[in-house]
Amino acid sequence: MAPVAFRDVRKAFGSVEVLHGVSIDIEEGQFVVLVGPSGCGKSTLLRMLAGLEHVTGGEIVIGDRVVNALPPKERDIAMVFQNYALYPHITVAENMGFSLKLKGVSKREIAERVKPAAEILGLAHLLDRYPRQLSGGQRQRVAMGRAIVREPQVFLFDEPLSNLDAKLRVSMRTEMKNLHQRLRTTTVYVTHDQIEAMTMADKIVVMHDGIVEQVGSPLELYDRPNNLFVAGFIGSPAMNMLTGRVDATDRTKFKTGDGRVLPVGAPGRAEPGRELVYGVRPEAIRLGGDIPLTVEVVEPTGSETHVVARLGASEMTCVFRERISAGPGEELRVSFDPSAVHIFDAKGGERLSA
Template sequence: MSQVLVRDVRKAYGALEIIHGVNIDIADGEFVVLVGPSGCGKSTLLRMIAGLESITGGKILIGDKVVNNVPPSDRDIAMVFQSYALYPHMKVKDNMAFSLKLKKTDPAVVEERVKSAANILGLTPYLDRYPRQLSGGQRQRVAMGRAIVRNPQVFLFDEPLSNLDAKLRVQMRTEIKELHQRLKTTTVYVTHDQVEAMTMADRIVVLQDGNVEQVGAPLDLYDNPANLFVATFIGSPSMNLIKGKAKIINGEVFVDAGGTLLPAGTKHQVAEGQDVTYGIRPEHIELAEDGFEAKVGVIEPTGSETMVFVHAGGNDLLVLFRERHTFTTGQTIKLKPRKDAAHIFDTATGKRI
């Protein structure tokens, strides 16, 4: 196992630079998720760590060794792709053993590692089957097993669950996390699904347009987003955003949104009249007699919670209730955001105040 250090790494295709001086420190044994929308550069960055893409500038270290010019086969990494990339003519055990056989590893060692990986992944009954005889989840386990047998310093996962159905994705992300807890191998995982990132990561790296927007533990990013992009990207459902102007009354900060005063407590350093964006997560808006009026639109009950889309003062908001309420479309209700959970962003820069 080893740390992975990304130092001012850049990637350009001709005059077009798509990775702009990225710096990330991944500790030995840590599970780090690179997350962001399509085209943000997360897979390109992962492929540079793997050696499948050249580096235009900066350097990458695995352990204490700079690997910029080291071929993938000599980096002591193992990669699991979105596509399973299994050999259809080989049985499961041969797919898992293939990389070791190429290195002319002792057959006894190969057999021992394949059996150990199969036991960890629950693949022992399927070792003599071909990939076509397996389900999607089983094939993904085989791909993971092929990585495990190499006993690498670093695991790299490139959106490995994208081809699975929703229920199986939930199961597989739990299994991958359990696998990491068992093996303690440094892991870099790429996904566009922020729920995967939140549930699996020790730390999350949020990327946009080839830049790192924020790095932190999942709940740190959820509770303290650095800017509007992170605030809206992390969290499902997304944070409500309301534009307005800062107003200070008796030392308390409010946001004047078209005549409605939204409470924000005393922790924000803003100037009177400053253009700001008020952020509040759906679960932090409550029913209150002294709240603002909102008209109920669409109601989405999920069983454990109810999502209610409302229209208030020219803004469309989403409110999440854990209790069950008998709202009707068109009904007027009164809502109040929790001031201790409010966020204020500078509208001009997008940065959290």
């Protein structure tokens, strides 16, 4: 395993710059997830780390080597792609050991390295099968096994679960997390799914339009988003946001555009007269209180009840642990947890609350 560093990395396709000076430090053994919407540059950054894209500017470092000019085979990395990229005409065992065969490793050593990897991934009974005889989840494990037997310094994953159904994605997330905890190999993982990022990462890098918006642990990003983009992107259901200003005489009160007064726990740098955005996560809304919501949709999920309602002209999503009997058009009285309220600058998007 080895640390990885991106130092002011830039990428341009012709006259179009898609990465604008990205700097990230990844510690040895960390599981780091690059997350963001389509087109944000996360896959391009991963491909540059793998040596599949040329670096326009800056440096990429693996261990103590600047790898900008090194071909992929000399970077000591292993990459797992979205489409698995298995050879259909050879067996699972041969797929897993193929890269070692190309290096001239003996058959005996290949078998010695394939066997424990197959046991870790639950593939030992499938080694003689061909990819067409496997399920999607099994094929994904074969692709992971092929990476493991190479014993690289860094694992790279490019949206490896996107072709799986919802239930299998959940189980594969758990398998991959367990695998990383056993191997402790430095891992860089790309996804657009923030739930994958939250559940799997030691550290998340949120990207948007070719820049890094915020880097931190999953709960750091969830509890203290740096700006409106991160606040809206991390969390499902998404954070509720309302525009307005803090009260001129009491900064612990926020007045929305239609005159409603909401509580603020720690307004920080939110000054009266400044146009602001008030953010509250769905689970920070509690039943009982003096804030009236008009119910639009009730979605029971079993353990929770999701309610879409209106506060004046604004739509709000609430997540309650309690069962809700209210129907569309009925009123719910709720309260907001002031300590969980976030205040952002409406123009620049920066976080202002403490």
